Amino acid sequence: MLLHLPAVLTTAEVNDVVSQLTAMNWVAGKHTAGGQAIQVKQNLQIDPADPAYLPLAQRIAEALLANPLCHSAALPHHLLTPMFNCYQEQGHYGDHIDGAIHRDRITGQQHRTDVSLTLFLSAPEDYEGGELIIEDAYGSHSVKLDAGDAILYPATSLHRVEPVTSGRRLAAFSWIQSLVRSDAERTLLFQLDMTILKLRQQLGDQPEVTQLTQHYHNLLRRWSEA
Numbered sequence: 001m002l003l004h005l006p007a008v009l010t011t012a013e014v015n016d017v018v019s020q021l022t023a024m025n026w027v028a029g030k031h032t033a034g035g036q037a038i039q040v041k042q043n044l045q046i047d048p049a050d051p052a053y054l055p056l057a058q059r060i061a062e063a064l065l066a067n068p069l070c071h072s073a074a075l076p077h078h079l080l081t082p083m084f085n086c087y088q089e090q091g092h093y094g095d096h097i098d099g100a101i102h103r104d105r106i107t108g109q110q111h112r113t114d115v116s117l118t119l120f121l122s123a124p125e126d127y128e129g130g131e132l133i134i135e136d137a138y139g140s141h142s143v144k145l146d147a148g149d150a151i152l153y154p155a156t157s158l159h160r161v162e163p164v165t166s167g168r169r170l171a172a173f174s175w176i177q178s179l180v181r182s183d184a185e186r187t188l189l190f191q192l193d194m195t196i197l198k199l200r201q202q203l204g205d206q207p208e209v210t211q212l213t214q215h216y217h218n219l220l221r222r223w224s225e226a
Helices: 011-022 053-065 068-074 183-203 207-223
Strands: 003-005 026-028 044-046 076-079 083-088 092-096 101-103 110-112 115-120 127-129 132-136 139-143 150-154 159-161 164-178
Touching: 003 068, 011 053, 011 164, 053 068, 053 076, 053 083, 053 115, 053 164, 068 076, 068 115, 068 150, 068 183, 110 164, 132 150, 183 207
Parallel strands: none
Antiparallel strands: 003 150, 026 044, 044 083, 076 164, 083 164, 092 159, 101 110, 115 150, 115 164, 127 164, 132 139, 132 159
């Protein structure tokens, strides 16, 4: 499931984050790529050793975990500490699949990557190119969102970032280990949760709505690995 999360950060929050990123230490993104990805990765990333990195990463994590759509769709068990990247001057990231297991840069613990996410920090008019292309059974999806918006998608998806031909594309990115491993099951739970929310708004807590809520939690109980 691909899901657009609008306004994870406000315009003022985005401007503050970008201002801090501009003053931080950037390093070649190849340092964090695996054997296959290193051949197709050309970007910059914030050096995790920069003392300003962790507070900013935690701020992004808190905003994502507080987002109701993110919580409903991803059912987070663990959000890996976010990182930040920059694409400019033909920077790109060719076709690749994210590693199945990632070590959290702060805690050192390993986590399964079920959901990938990108939080856009540059307005689409500030750069040319730089589209995030996500491949799935229904074809290719081109994603270029407003600053402060995020996209969630299965970490199993083949994806790439097209070359940035002018300007600068800043983003935060991370992965989520979900309480529910299967993307198909997470999608069903998300659809059911959204239906219950709409019915509750229209009808209140009628017995039928309560019964649907019971079905939701029983499915979550069956499929959850926690």
